[in-house]
Amino acid sequence: MESFGSRLHRAVDERGPLCVGIDPHPGLLARWGLADDLQGLDRFTQTVVEALGDRVAVVKPQSAFFERFGSHGVAILESTIRQLRDAGSLVLLDVKRGDIGSTVSAYASAYLDPSSPLYVDAVTASPYLGVGSLAPMFELAAQHGGGVFVLALTSNPEGAAVQRARTADGRTVAQTVIDEISQLNRGATPLGSFGLVVGATIGDTGHDLSGVGGPLLAPGLGAQGAGAADLRAVFGSSLGSVLPSYSREVLSAGPDVAALRAAADRVLADCRAVLPAR
Numbered sequence: 001m002e003s004f005g006s007r008l009h010r011a012v013d014e015r016g017p018l019c020v021g022i023d024p025h026p027g028l029l030a031r032w033g034l035a036d037d038l039q040g041l042d043r044f045t046q047t048v049v050e051a052l053g054d055r056v057a058v059v060k061p062q063s064a065f066f067e068r069f070g071s072h073g074v075a076i077l078e079s080t081i082r083q084l085r086d087a088g089s090l091v092l093l094d095v096k097r098g099d100i101g102s103t104v105s106a107y108a109s110a111y112l113d114p115s116s117p118l119y120v121d122a123v124t125a126s127p128y129l130g131v132g133s134l135a136p137m138f139e140l141a142a143q144h145g146g147g148v149f150v151l152a153l154t155s156n157p158e159g160a161a162v163q164r165a166r167t168a169d170g171r172t173v174a175q176t177v178i179d180e181i182s183q184l185n186r187g188a189t190p191l192g193s194f195g196l197v198v199g200a201t202i203g204d205t206g207h208d209l210s211g212v213g214g215p216l217l218a219p220g221l222g223a224q225g226a227g228a229a230d231l232r233a234v235f236g237s238s239l240g241s242v243l244p245s246y247s248r249e250v251l252s253a254g255p256d257v258a259a260l261r262a263a264a265d266r267v268l269a270d271c272r273a274v275l276p277a278r
């Protein structure tokens with residue numbers, strides 16, 4: 001079976017280095033002339049699937065915006081995931097799950113087992129119960145060609161106090177996460193299946209990302225203030241592994257399908273101008 005890292009590498013070759021998030025904020029629904037209800041949610045996501053499903057390498061639905069509508073919202077998420085995968089996008093579900101290992105097994109089944117209704121290509125995970133507690137996700141992902149993106153240096157200003165705190169051996173908490181994920185990817189070609197989340201907003205923090213061997217998801221672009229040029233300072237010599245991620249910056253161009261496509265093309269061109277050609 002083809003690994004997630006290999007599928008992602010190919011998708012980026014074919015469609016370019018871009019992840020677009022589906023974040024149906026109440027304010028965006030209003031801006032699109034939609035009600036903040038299930039019908040509005042459904043119309044919003046259908047439009048994004050139509051506009052971007054067949055052209056963007058990775059689409060990242062933000063689970064929270066579907067969960068807030070309860071089981072019917074989750075049903076729309078399930079159907080959105082299926083449609084995106086049918087259209088050829090890789091689906092990265094942003095759920096940031098993490099727990100004790102026995103519970104992580106259940107999360108792994110929910111998102112990384114092909115028989116689950118919420119089955120996706122990859123998920124985001126939180127390492128704050130210990131990277132080792134995420135092992136059931138890593139194992140199921142490896143078994144079924146899935147991926148896991150673990151939070152390392154997040155784009156929000158509050159993250160630094162925890163992530164840049166020093167551990168007993170002098171490394172930061174984030175560096176221990178980076179090092180453990182690097183181990184998991186060892187020997188994987190052309191790209192490992194275990195990624196990290198590193199915000200585009202954080203500047204040069206001095207962390208060593210050079211040995212990760214997997215994708216580096218970079219949220220924080222656009223609405224949170226970072227631009228493609230900021231990727232240079234954050235990622236330095238690891239720029240070639242970066243997967244830039246935009247949500248509101250692209251979504252605010254809707255509901256016109258052509259305008260959404262143009263916005264995605266524009267941010268992709270901005271990123272291509274900064275990222276090394278492959």
Ligand SMILES: O=c1ccn([C@@H]2O[C@H](COP(=O)(O)O)[C@@H](O)[C@H]2O)c(=O)[nH]1
Nearest residue numbers: 062154155199219220223224246247248
């Ligand atoms: O460090 C992180 C991790 C995840 N996110 C998520 O990405 C999007 C960003 O949306 P924008 O509209 O592009 O700001 C959102 O779903 C966050 O939950 C992040 O921003 N930073």
